[in-house]
Amino acid sequence: MLKVLEKEIKNKPxxxxxxxxxxxxxxxxxxxxxxxxxxxSAKVPQLLSAITQNxxxxxxxxxxxxxxxxxxxxxxxxxxxVVQMTDASGNLVTTGSDARAAITLSVVSGxxxxxxxxxxxxxxxxxxxxxxxxxxxxPYTLKASYNSIASPVSNSVSIASCSLVANPSHGPVGTxxxxxxxxxxxxxxxxxxxxxxxxxxxxxxxxxGLVMPNSTTGNITVPTTSWGTCSVAxxxxxxxxxxxxxxxxxxxxxxxxxTGPTSNLIITGISDDGNTIAVGSSGDNSNIxxxxxxxxxxxxxxxxxxxxxxxxxxxxxxxxxxLSADGNTLVMSSATDNSGIGAxxxxxxxxxxxxxQQKIIAPDAIGNAHQAAxxxxxxxxTIVISGPNDNTNIxxxxxYTRSGQSWAESTKLVATNAIGxxxxxxxxxxLDGNTVLLTSTTDNGIGAxxxxxxxxxxxxxxxAKFANPGSANAGMLGLSGDGNTFAYGDFSDTTGxxxxxxxxxxxxxxxxxIGKFSGTGGTAMTYSGESMALSLDGNSIMMSGWKDGANAAxxxxxxxxxxxxxxxxxxxxxxxxxxxxxGTYAQVGLNFALSGDTSVAIVSGNxxxxxxxxxxxxxxxxxxxxxxxxxxxxxxxxxGPTPRFGYGYMTPDGTTAVxxxxxxxxxxxxxxxxxx
Numbered sequence: 001m002l003k004v005l006e007k008e009i010k011n012k013p014x015x016x017x018x019x020x021x022x023x024x025x026x027x028x029x030x031x032x033x034x035x036x037x038x039x040x041s042a043k044v045p046q047l048l049s050a051i052t053q054n055x056x057x058x059x060x061x062x063x064x065x066x067x068x069x070x071x072x073x074x075x076x077x078x079x080x081x082v083v084q085m086t087d088a089s090g091n092l093v094t095t096g097s098d099a100r101a102a103i104t105l106s107v108v109s110g111x112x113x114x115x116x117x118x119x120x121x122x123x124x125x126x127x128x129x130x131x132x133x134x135x136x137x138x139p140y141t142l143k144a145s146y147n148s149i150a151s152p153v154s155n156s157v158s159i160a161s162c163s164l165v166a167n168p169s170h171g172p173v174g175t176x177x178x179x180x181x182x183x184x185x186x187x188x189x190x191x192x193x194x195x196x197x198x199x200x201x202x203x204x205x206x207x208x209g210l211v212m213p214n215s216t217t218g219n220i221t222v223p224t225t226s227w228g229t230c231s232v233a234x235x236x237x238x239x240x241x242x243x244x245x246x247x248x249x250x251x252x253x254x255x256x257x258x259t260g261p262t263s264n265l266i267i268t269g270i271s272d273d274g275n276t277i278a279v280g281s282s283g284d285n286s287n288i289x290x291x292x293x294x295x296x297x298x299x300x301x302x303x304x305x306x307x308x309x310x311x312x313x314x315x316x317x318x319x320x321x322x323l324s325a326d327g328n329t330l331v332m333s334s335a336t337d338n339s340g341i342g343a344x345x346x347x348x349x350x351x352x353x354x355x356x357q358q359k360i361i362a363p364d365a366i367g368n369a370h371q372a373a374x375x376x377x378x379x380x381x382t383i384v385i386s387g388p389n390d391n392t393n394i395x396x397x398x399x400y401t402r403s404g405q406s407w408a409e410s411t412k413l414v415a416t417n418a419i420g421x422x423x424x425x426x427x428x429x430x431l432d433g434n435t436v437l438l439t440s441t442t443d444n445g446i447g448a449x450x451x452x453x454x455x456x457x458x459x460x461x462x463x464a465k466f467a468n469p470g471s472a473n474a475g476m477l478g479l480s481g482d483g484n485t486f487a488y489g490d491f492s493d494t495t496g497x498x499x500x501x502x503x504x505x506x507x508x509x510x511x512x513x514i515g516k517f518s519g520t521g522g523t524a525m526t527y528s529g530e531s532m533a534l535s536l537d538g539n540s541i542m543m544s545g546w547k548d549g550a551n552a553a554x555x556x557x558x559x560x561x562x563x564x565x566x567x568x569x570x571x572x573x574x575x576x577x578x579x580x581x582x583g584t585y586a587q588v589g590l591n592f593a594l595s596g597d598t599s600v601a602i603v604s605g606n607x608x609x610x611x612x613x614x615x616x617x618x619x620x621x622x623x624x625x626x627x628x629x630x631x632x633x634x635x636x637x638x639x640g641p642t643p644r645f646g647y648g649y650m651t652p653d654g655t656t657a658v659x660x661x662x663x664x665x666x667x668x669x670x671x672x673x674x675x676x
Contacts (some may be wrong), residue, residue, distance in 0.1 A: 002659070005094075013268055015120075015661075019240070024636040029194050030282055031093035033650060035186075057096040058087050058094070059087055059088070059093075059098060060149060062085070062088075062149065063082065063085055063145065064081065064106075064144075065154045067080060068155060068160065069081070070155070070156075070157055070526065071157060071160065072134065073181060074112075074161055074228075074230065075162045075163065075230050075583075076115065076162070076183045077133060078134065079134045080128060081130075081142075082128050083105070083127040083128075083129075084125065084635035085103070085146070087137045092124075093122075093125040094124045094125050094565060097564055098619045099124055099125050101127075101388070102121050102146065103120060103122055103145070103146075105129060105142060105337060107142060108140075108143050108153050108154075109153075110134070110141065111137070111138045111140065112135045112136025112137070112159070112450065113133050113134070113135050114133075114142070115132070115133040115139075115412070116132045117129065117130075118128075119501060120503055121313075127144070134159045137161050138338065139156045139158060140158075141156055142157070146417055150214050150460075150603060157460070162230035163231045163233040164179060164180075164182050164231060165179065165232060166179055166234050168455035169235065170236070171652075172234070172238070172239055173211050173212065173236065173596035174595070175210070176208060176210050176325050176326075176378060177208070177209050177210070177211060177220065178206065178208055178223060179206070179232075180205060180206055180222065184203065188513070189209075189221075189222075190222050191220070192212070192216075192219075192220050192236065193215060193218025195313060197209040197212050200381075200432050200433070208379050210378065210481070211596075212434075212482070212537050213537045213540075213596070213597055213598065214537070217232050217234070218234065219231035219233055219459065220232050220276070225421055235335075239596075239602075239654040240654060241619060245628075245675070246674065246676065247674055248301070248672075249673055250671070251303070251671050251672070252299055252665075252671075253306065254267070254278070254303055255303075257284050264662040265660060265661075265664075266280050266281065266644075266662065267649060267668075267671055268291065268321065269322060269649055270649045270656065271324075272325045272651060275295060276295050276328075277293070277294045277295075277673070278293055278320050278325070279292050279294070279669075280332070280435075282318065283617065285316050286316060287315050288317030289319050289332075290306055290314055290318060291306070291318075291319075291320035291347075292305070292307070293309040293330070304352065307320075308559065309343075310356070311356075311359055312337055313337055314337065315336075315337075316334035317334055318334050319332060321373050321375070323376075324379065327349070328349045329347075331345070331346055333373040334627060335370035335371065335372040336370070339360075339368065340370055341368050342362075342387065343372075344372065345360070346358050346383070346402075350414075352430075355535055357407070360400055362385065363603045364409075364412055366390050366396075367389065370388055371387045371398070372386055374426035375428060376429070376433075377429065377431060378432070378433075380402075382401050382433030383399070384426050385397060385400065385426070386569065388423040388424065393423045394418065394423070394424065394500055395418075395423045395425055395438070395440065396414045396415075397436065397452075399436070399460060412458070413436065415438060415465060417450075418440065418641050419444035419446075420444060422443040422448070422545040425438065425440075426438055426439075426441075427439040427449070428478070428482060428486070429483075429647070431453075431482070431483075435479070438450040441468075443467075444467065446467055446468050447467070448466060448467050448468055449465070449488065449504075451463045451466075451469070451479065451506075453483070455577065464504075464511035466504060469488065469516070476489055476531060478532045480538030481535075481538075482537055482538060485539075486505040487502065487534060488504070489531070490529055491528060491530035491653060498522065498527075499518065499527050499528030499529040500516055500528065500531040501516075501543060502514075502516050502517075503541075505562065514569065515570065517563065519543065519545055519559075522545050522548040522561075522576045522582055526544055526547055527544070527545060527548075528544065528561065530590070531592065533596045534597060535594070539565040540558055540565070542592050543561045543562075544558070544559075544561075544574075544588075544589030545558065545559040545561060546558040546589040549577045555569045556587055557578065557581050557586045558586055558587050558588030559575055559576060560576050560589050560618075560625065561575050562575075573623035576618065576624075578603070578627060582608055582610075582614070582632075583607075583610045585607040586614070588605035589603055590604050590605070590606060591606075592604075593602070593649050593650040593657060595651075596654075599619065599620050600618070600619055600654040601618045602615050602616070602617055602648065602650055603618065606644040606647065613636075613646040614630055615631040615632060615645070615646040616629070616631075617629040631659065633661075634669075637665040637666075639664075640666060641663045641666075643661040643663050643665075644661060645672075647659065647662075654676075656675050658672070658674075
């Protein structure tokens with residue numbers, strides 16, 4: 001090439017030319033300084049380009065792993081690994097096709113496999129790897145390669161066992177466990193000693209799961225699709241025997257603005273640890289409405305705060321509807337805010353003080369939809385809002401999710417196969433927030449239930465529609481915690497108002513009606529199916545028969561029925577008649593509270609003792625429910641209307657229960673906390 005250049009220069013008149021010629025093993029660079037009078041050959045620029053072509057097409061000759069962490073853990077990204085590419089003279093390859101070569105890392109020694117992105121494109125001679133994962137412990141060495149070029153073997157990197165952490169490290173069935181310490185990018189589910197748990201939406205560093213029925217002490221395991229599993233020890237605490245429930249205290253809001261019987265007190269929920277209780281009254285302060293939070297420190301309960309949304313528009317009957325499992329998020333709603341547009345408010349607690357996080361109004365509602373939150377997921381990060389009057393009473397629902405401190409609409413749910421003005425509204429949401437039931441009493445003149453589900457990509461779709469099988473006197477819908485089973489009850493179905501319930505189940509992604517069931521062994525007009533409670537996994541159901549068990553005088557005492565799923569159908573396991581009723585109509589079975597493992601049940605009989613009310617405590621042994629106690633507060637005040645004590649909630653471990661009276665002391669209302 002130099003000879004060609006020399007010949008070209010000699011053959012052309014170039015009176016004044018100065019320059020420099022630099023030669024190395026990999027490139028030639030010529031720098032010419034031409035006088036203004038010089039007329040260079042037309043070929044000189046082309047020759048200069050040809051001369052420097054070697055520089056623009058550097059050839060890779062060596063690879064070197066220049067950055068490598070010396071340790072890591074199984075299942076978590078190793079950290080940044082950098083591979084450097086140089087030419088034969090040791091110069092970094094920054095130009096040419098090799099500068100953008102695809103570099104691959106591989107294991108030279110070690111017991112496991114390198115996962116994640118093990119091939120990446122270089123940029124100006126550097127290839128950076130950021131999500132390499134090892135699937136087994138031990139020391140490893142690596143090498144980098146490109147075509148026939150390979151790097152020297154790297155220094156050793158030590159991979160330790162995964163460091164999964166469970167908080168808490170023990171608890172009963174129904175406990176929400178926060179898992180940290182590994183990368184959850186591809187995490188799909190969790191299990192407790194082999195029993196699949198209920199998984200919530202998770203981040204790469206934080207995973208929430210629920211310990212489900214039949215779980216036993218062992219390891220919580222998080223499998224992934226790429227590197228195997230990671231486990232941590234977890235102890236499943238048994239539910240104590242329900243023999244020592246004692247009244248701890250009676251709680252009444254100190255600053256309740258009484259407006260008469262319509263201001264009755266309603267329990268919203270109790271936190272999983274039993275230390276926070278939310279109650280509300282939509283009629284407080286001339287129908288403005290309010291919520292009250294009670295908190296426990298040691299054995300002492302106190303009112304923490306009265307909560308009222310200050311940005312409500314009009315006299316709106318604010319009412320709390322849900323409390324998160326950790327007791328730090330409260331949802332309130334009003335269907336009549338702003339002349340029937342409706343609204344939802346989210347309040348959060350920080351350092352013992354509750355503040356409004358956000359007022360939510362769906363922007364895509366059509367008309368005055370009467371928007372009002374109906375349910376919240378157990379982790380407090382998903383809300384479903386009903387709008388039965390949306391779009392001229394067709395009805396709709398909205399899903400809102402929280403990211404950080406802000407709530408945003410995920411989707412609007414409308415059943416496209418509804419017939420007529422269905423006035424669809426929300427009936428239930430699964431604990432993980434991924435399944436929602438919408439109901440209608442007017443669809444096609446008979447009503448219907450619509451099942452919506454969120455898939456792994458976060459997209460909501462309608463999975464099934466079921467026409468109401470019973471009459472207009474349907475009792476209620478019950479949904480299992482995992483969202484895969486629901487029951488529809490109709491207390492007036494069958495001859496003599498014995499009642500019945502229909503079971504629906506999601507089997508391998510398809511929803512089907514399993515069948516119609518009625519309790520057997522009861523007296524006439526049992527009114528079965530008006531209330532019910534399903535287990536977290538949907539494999540057990542407790543159903544009321546509050547007109548069952550008539551006494552000698554013909555008065556209704558009530559009974560409870562227990563059904564279990566045997567893999568193909570539902571089988572009645574027992575019919576239990578409570579004892580110790582006082583007065584005429586006890587009507588036991590109008591409300592249920594179940595422990596997480598369904599071994600303890602508290603069943604209300606709010607017409608007992610001439611509507612003062614009572615609650616029955618049962619313990620299950622196999623398929624038999626044994627009565628353990630009858631709860632009747634001694635300080636209840638019958639000031640008209642009658643108190644009707646007995647409804648309420650229980651913590652998953654069955655050690656704390658909160659039971660209420662809507663009308664204690666002339667409609668003021670009160671709650672009682674029981675512990676064991």
